[in-house]
Amino acid sequence: MIDQLFGFLDNYMPEVISVVLMMSLLVAESAVKDEHAPRVKIHFFTQAVLAVVLICLFGNLGAKPVHIFHNAVTIDPFSTLVKIIMTIGTMGAIFISQSSKDIYSNLKSEFMVMSVGVLIGGMLLASANNMLTLYLGIEILSILSYVMSSFKREDSTSAEAGMKYALYGGLSAGVALFGISHMYGALGSIQFLEMMEKIPTLQGMQLTTVMMGSVLFFVGLGYKISAFPFHMWTPDVYQGSPIPVTSFFAIVPKMAGLAALIRVSNVFFADGSVLSVSWVGLMMVIAAMTMTVGNVTAIGQNSVKRLLAFSSIGHVGMMILGVVVANEVGTRAILFYGITYLFMTLIAFYITSHLSDMYGSDGYDVFRGLIYKHPLMAVIMVGVLFSLAGLPPFSGFVAKFNIFNIIIEKKYYGIAIVAAINSVIALYYYLKLAKTMIFGQADGEERVLGFTPANQAVIAFLFIPVLFLGIFWEKVMTIAGNATIYIK
Amino acid sequence: MNGILNWVLWLPIIGAVAVLLAPKAKENVIRMITLVTTSVTLLLTVLLYLKFDTSTADMQFVTKIPWITQFHINYHLGIDGITMLMTFLNALLFFICTLSSWTVEKNVKAYFALLLMLQSTVFGVFFALDFFLFYVYWEVMLIPMFFLIGIWGGENREYAAIKFFLYTFFGGVFMLIGMVALYYATGKGPDSFSILALQGGHFVKETITLFGYTLSFEHVFFWFLFLGFAIKVPVFPFHTWLPHAHVQAPTAVSVILAGVLLKMGTYGFLRIAFPIFPQAAVDSSTIIAVLGLISVIYGAFCAMAQDDVKKLVAYSSVSHMGFVMLGLAAMTSQGMNGAVLQMFNHGTSTAMMFLLIGIIYERSHHRWIVKPDGSKGYGGLASQLPKYTTVFIIGMFASMGLPGLSGFISEALIFLGIYPRFTTITVIAVIGLLIGAAYLLWMFKRMFFGEPNPDNHDFDDMNAREVFYMIPLCICVVVFGIFPSPLLNVMKVSVGQLVDLLSKY
Numbered sequence: 001m002i003d004q005l006f007g008f009l010d011n012y013m014p015e016v017i018s019v020v021l022m023m024s025l026l027v028a029e030s031a032v033k034d035e036h037a038p039r040v041k042i043h044f045f046t047q048a049v050l051a052v053v054l055i056c057l058f059g060n061l062g063a064k065p066v067h068i069f070h071n072a073v074t075i076d077p078f079s080t081l082v083k084i085i086m087t088i089g090t091m092g093a094i095f096i097s098q099s100s101k102d103i104y105s106n107l108k109s110e111f112m113v114m115s116v117g118v119l120i121g122g123m124l125l126a127s128a129n130n131m132l133t134l135y136l137g138i139e140i141l142s143i144l145s146y147v148m149s150s151f152k153r154e155d156s157t158s159a160e161a162g163m164k165y166a167l168y169g170g171l172s173a174g175v176a177l178f179g180i181s182h183m184y185g186a187l188g189s190i191q192f193l194e195m196m197e198k199i200p201t202l203q204g205m206q207l208t209t210v211m212m213g214s215v216l217f218f219v220g221l222g223y224k225i226s227a228f229p230f231h232m233w234t235p236d237v238y239q240g241s242p243i244p245v246t247s248f249f250a251i252v253p254k255m256a257g258l259a260a261l262i263r264v265s266n267v268f269f270a271d272g273s274v275l276s277v278s279w280v281g282l283m284m285v286i287a288a289m290t291m292t293v294g295n296v297t298a299i300g301q302n303s304v305k306r307l308l309a310f311s312s313i314g315h316v317g318m319m320i321l322g323v324v325v326a327n328e329v330g331t332r333a334i335l336f337y338g339i340t341y342l343f344m345t346l347i348a349f350y351i352t353s354h355l356s357d358m359y360g361s362d363g364y365d366v367f368r369g370l371i372y373k374h375p376l377m378a379v380i381m382v383g384v385l386f387s388l389a390g391l392p393p394f395s396g397f398v399a400k401f402n403i404f405n406i407i408i409e410k411k412y413y414g415i416a417i418v419a420a421i422n423s424v425i426a427l428y429y430y431l432k433l434a435k436t437m438i439f440g441q442a443d444g445e446e447r448v449l450g451f452t453p454a455n456q457a458v459i460a461f462l463f464i465p466v467l468f469l470g471i472f473w474e475k476v477m478t479i480a481g482n483a484t485i486y487i488k
Numbered sequence: 489m490n491g492i493l494n495w496v497l498w499l500p501i502i503g504a505v506a507v508l509l510a511p512k513a514k515e516n517v518i519r520m521i522t523l524v525t526t527s528v529t530l531l532l533t534v535l536l537y538l539k540f541d542t543s544t545a546d547m548q549f550v551t552k553i554p555w556i557t558q559f560h561i562n563y564h565l566g567i568d569g570i571t572m573l574m575t576f577l578n579a580l581l582f583f584i585c586t587l588s589s590w591t592v593e594k595n596v597k598a599y600f601a602l603l604l605m606l607q608s609t610v611f612g613v614f615f616a617l618d619f620f621l622f623y624v625y626w627e628v629m630l631i632p633m634f635f636l637i638g639i640w641g642g643e644n645r646e647y648a649a650i651k652f653f654l655y656t657f658f659g660g661v662f663m664l665i666g667m668v669a670l671y672y673a674t675g676k677g678p679d680s681f682s683i684l685a686l687q688g689g690h691f692v693k694e695t696i697t698l699f700g701y702t703l704s705f706e707h708v709f710f711w712f713l714f715l716g717f718a719i720k721v722p723v724f725p726f727h728t729w730l731p732h733a734h735v736q737a738p739t740a741v742s743v744i745l746a747g748v749l750l751k752m753g754t755y756g757f758l759r760i761a762f763p764i765f766p767q768a769a770v771d772s773s774t775i776i777a778v779l780g781l782i783s784v785i786y787g788a789f790c791a792m793a794q795d796d797v798k799k800l801v802a803y804s805s806v807s808h809m810g811f812v813m814l815g816l817a818a819m820t821s822q823g824m825n826g827a828v829l830q831m832f833n834h835g836t837s838t839a840m841m842f843l844l845i846g847i848i849y850e851r852s853h854h855r856w857i858v859k860p861d862g863s864k865g866y867g868g869l870a871s872q873l874p875k876y877t878t879v880f881i882i883g884m885f886a887s888m889g890l891p892g893l894s895g896f897i898s899e900a901l902i903f904l905g906i907y908p909r910f911t912t913i914t915v916i917a918v919i920g921l922l923i924g925a926a927y928l929l930w931m932f933k934r935m936f937f938g939e940p941n942p943d944n945h946d947f948d949d950m951n952a953r954e955v956f957y958m959i960p961l962c963i964c965v966v967v968f969g970i971f972p973s974p975l976l977n978v979m980k981v982s983v984g985q986l987v988d989l990l991s992k993y
Contacts, residue, residue, distance in 0.1 A: 386631065391657075392624040401664070405559075408668040413698045413708075416668075420661035427657050431634075431650050439638045439646050474556050481558075 011066045011075045013056045014083060015123050021049045022116045029109045039109040043098050046112045050091050057084045061479070065486040067129060071191060074129040076486040078331065081479065082126040082259040085338050089251030090119045092346040092462070093244050099455060101357040102242030107151060115248055117144040122256030126263075129487065131180045131190040134260055138176065138220060141253050142169045148248070149241040161240025168223060168233045176220020182213030192267045192487045199273060211275060214268055215282070221264075224257035227320060228289040231313050235297075238309030243356060246305060247349030250312045255338050258319055262334060265326040266485050276326065283324045288418045291317025295425040304352050305362045307429060308345075311388065314426055315341060318403050318419065325406045328484060333402035335480035336473075340387070340395035343465045347384045350459055351377055354451055367433060368440035374451055378437045380463045385430040387466050390423050395469035402477075493549045493565045496532050496575070497611045500525060500582075504604035507597060515596045519586070522600040526583040526607070533579040540572055542977050545985035547617060547684065555621075559671070560678045564618040569982035570758055570828055573975060574614045574751055577835045580960060581747045582607045585740035587957040588843055591850060592640065592738065599640060606632040606744065613752050619667050619681045619760070626716075626752070627660050633741070633749070641736040648729075648736035655719050655729040663716030666709040669696075670764070673705060687763035689993065710768030713761040720753030723813055724783040727806045731790075734802035735855075739846025742798070746805045747839040751831045754812050758828070762816070763986055770819065770993040777817035777910050783810030784920035792927040795858045795865075798849075800931055801841045804887065807920060808834045808895075814917060815902035819990045823905020824983045825976060830898035832975060833886070836964040837895055840883030843961075847876065847954055851947045857934050868940030873949045877936055879958050886965035888928050889921060893969035 028042050057080055065076035097103045097111045118141050125137030146169060150162025184190055186209040187198045202210060222230040238246045269279035294313025301307040315337075322334035355370075356362035371378040387394030400423065407416050469476055503525030510518050541548060547566030555563045567575060585603065592599050609632065612625030630653050638649035671680045673694055679685030694705035719726040734742050762769040769776075787806030794800040808830070815827025848866070849855055856865030870877045882893070889895035899921065907914045950958070968975055 391631065392627050397624075397627070401668075404664060404668050405671075408665065409672050411672075411696060413665070413669070413696060416665050417662075420665055423661050424654060424658045428650070428654060431653060435638065435646050435650065438635065439649075474558060477556075477558055 014053045025113045035106045042109045067488045073127045077483040078485045079126040081483040086252045093248035097244035125256040126259040157240040161237045165237045172223035179213045179216025186210045243353040287320035291422045332481045337399040340399045367436045370437040382434045389427040389430045393470040398473045500604040500608040504601045507601040526586045530579040530583045545981045561620045565615040569979035584957045589740045602632040636741045637737045640738040645736040648732040652733040659716035659719035662712045666712035689766040706768045710765040717753045717756035731802045742842040743839045747835040766993045773817045780810045780813030788923035798855045818906035820905040826901025833894040837886035840961045866935040870936040875950045894965040
């Protein structure tokens with residue numbers, strides 16, 4: 001009995017540690033006497049524990065897949081890799097939050113509590129092996145996210161962001177649940193494997209019900225990953241939230257949502273499934289619209305934060321193209337994309353955060369002439385922008401190449417052309433920002449205070465994967481390729 | 489000798505790193521590092537030329553290292569006769585540009601580092617025998633160019649830099665789709681990205697479905713690649729980025745742009761589009777010829793309408809590259825040889841023109857033949873600047889294609905090659921030559937003859953440095969104008985192989 005208990009704990013360790021961490025953070029916060037005291041020790045503690053989580057996750061990467069809690073949760077290499085991405089994203093966001101003025105000093109440890117909570121929800125979502133766990137994951141993830149987005153209490157846009165997010169999110173979760181109930185009605189199970197086995201036996205009306213159910217279910221996930229037409233909340237929430245929260249949102253809930261979408265697609269719509277044809281069509285339209293709307297709207301933005309928000313919608317569109325191909329190759333492409341996107345997003349938000357703290361704005365103006373004030377930071381930011389645009393020799397290019405690779409393998413040339421044109425649109429607004437930094441003349445010579453040597457070192461460190469994964473990407477592709485999905 | 493291409497390719501990068509490590513204040517050290525790097529690179533390419541075996545069309549000095557084994561992507565380099573000419577041109581022009589950039593004072597370190605990076609990426613495009621590697625270099629090349637135009641360019645540099653970048657990138661992404669489609673058409677085998685293995689017309693019978701229509705794989709992706717290369721050339725109607733980029737770019741970058749970068753486009757046709765999709769190339773030759781013809785005539789008329797001498801030469805590039813396209817469309821031995829020769833000759837003659845304009849710009853800080861207010865920009869330079877005028881005459885006549893200078897032979901070969909296939913087009917294209925002579929002579933008259941402009945009386949003639957870097961170009965246009973066989977011998981076997989392939993379709 002005890003053996004059994006601890007046997008599964010081995011693989012479940014990251015989640016357990018995260019939950020313990022969240023609890024201890026709550027206790028630790030209550031122990032802080034001076035409300036405005038910097039939470040330096042708590043920060044170090046959190047990062048250290050998250051590092052342990054990360055080590056555990058890396059240990060799990062090569063392990064055999066296990067299914068626990070009566071197969072409600074599956075721990076397979078796929079979910080583990082997604083968890084690794086999310087954990088690094090969380091650590092990065094927490095690190096930004098420490099120096100960011102956007103998060104009030106008395107809320108810094110609350111931010112840690114919440115983000116670890118979202119991380120736990122995301123882990124559950126990535127590992128979900130039945131509809132109920134999946135729904136639980138979405139809810140854990142969402143409720144804490146609503147709070148995080150309204151962190152700037154005195155700022156009305158932040159309050160609006162939280163409100164908007166909560167309303168939309170609540171609605172979408174409800175619709176998703178409605179969809180799940182349809183699926184349950186038609187299939188008689190919420191367990192992925194049983195649902196998967198039942199699908200080929202369905203006929204006529206039952207198929208329609210499942211299809212309708214999955215579309216409704218997609219509404220819920222679509223909100224989480226801000227896919228068209230459920231992306232409307234994204235810019236406002238991203239704008240209203242403090243920058244560390246925005247960067248966190250751009251990575252963790254998004255990766256979790258994508259992971260769930262991939263898994264569900266593999267259950268219901270895997271190659272050869274009766275439902276796959278209509279699903280592929282739907283996903284293609286959604287992907288095309290998502291990237292087009294995201295990229296076109298990004299052009300007109302005056303705030304860099306909003307620009308990054310819209311560009312993240314564009315990137316989600318690209319990643320959904322990987323879902324269109326519901327097989328290992330598609331999964332590999334999305335995972336690789338996720339890994340590279342993680343580092344690019346962190347750096348972009350990191351630099352934006354420091355500049356907006358310094359100047360009290362996140363418009364293009366604060367970036368003007370950055371090359372003269374902080375050559376290193378400007379060069380890195382330009383590198384990241386080029387990488388986001390998908391230019392070699394940066395990792396974003398390889399991510400884009402992989403996506404093109406899978407859709408062209410399936411001979412979906414039309415969507416490839418849409419994606420190609422979108423790359424050009426995206427390049428335009430990235431160039432606009434790069435231009436401001438490099439060609440513009442700085443107003444003054446003052447140094448940006450946030451860029452301490454330590455912060456610069458962290459940014460430079462995060463840039464290493466952006467640079468090297470564009471040239472030496474074989475190893476990471478292998479890791480992403482080995483991250484297989486096991487449904488039981 | 490097999491590793492020599494690696495040296496040629498990576499030496500500029502090593503130089504760029506050295507430049508970046510050098511102290512910022514020591515500007516002359518930075519210039520010297522660049523000069524040494526580009527001279528050694530030039531010497532290496534001369535060595536390549538001497539060791540080059542002109543009797544074979546096979547790739548020489550081949551280096552092949554596995555890069556991404558999952559996708560069978562290799563770091564695969566090699567050169568044939570066509571590449572040899574482009575390699576030499578690239579090395580020569582960067583050496584000259586280093587000297588001509590001696591007077592750059594804004595952010596010297598970044599400038600020379602980017603210049604060297606640019607040289608390396610251009611070599612990469614020419615050497616790559618792996619399509620993926622080719623694509624990577626093709627796109628990376630945009631980054632140094634973007635900064636070189638955007639930081640050191642003229643008043644409207646930002647617009648020009650972005651337009652150049654977007655245009656080329658637009659063509660590039662279509663090339664990417666074509667490249668990946670080829671990878672799957674070959675069955676993901678070990679040679680899927682090898683340009684040499686893809687050559688030979690393996691895809692004639694395949695079909696694809698695009699937006700519900702069943703189309704020929706070969707034709708669709710030929711046009712995808714065509715788009716990528718044609719924008720770079722630039723062929724009408726994809727030429728609109730070029731005048732902006734040229735006018736705004738600093739002198740050395742204009743020289744590189746017209747001298748080598750445009751050739752990457754036509755090189756792409758020769759190395760990739762034509763040999764991989766020969767059937768589509770033959771079927772499309774009329775369209776290519778017509779587009780080439782429009783470029784010739786339209787470019788020439790645009791040049792004639794310019795009051796800005798640099799813009800004039802920029803449009804003349806559109807016109808002259810149109811001749812290259814005509815030569816390619818001919819798909820005969822003479823036409824193709826003429827096209828490749830014209831690529832080299834246009835590289836040297838147009839480089840001369842841009843350098844000369846740069847020299848006069850340094851003195852007058854404008855480039856107006858006639859200023860916007862209607863007054864004379866220049867005038868009577870011939871009596872003031874004898875050395876400058878002499879070199880200008882050589883460059884201008886070479887550009888015009890006067891017999892005895894380099895442009896003549898290549899244009900004559902192109903006309904000989906294309907006449908049997910497209911007689912009408914040939915006849916109309918000849919008018920392009922006349923217009924070319926007209927606008928160049930008219931420009932010359934307005935700049936060099938007549939009363940000297942009083943504003944210009946204090947101009948100095950060319951100094952020793954300027955004369956020094958003009959000499960190699962003068963030698964090129966004069967010697968290869970009379971005696972082109974050193975160039976023709978190098979490339980003819982390689983060109984012959986391509987013509988043989990195309991003649992089967």
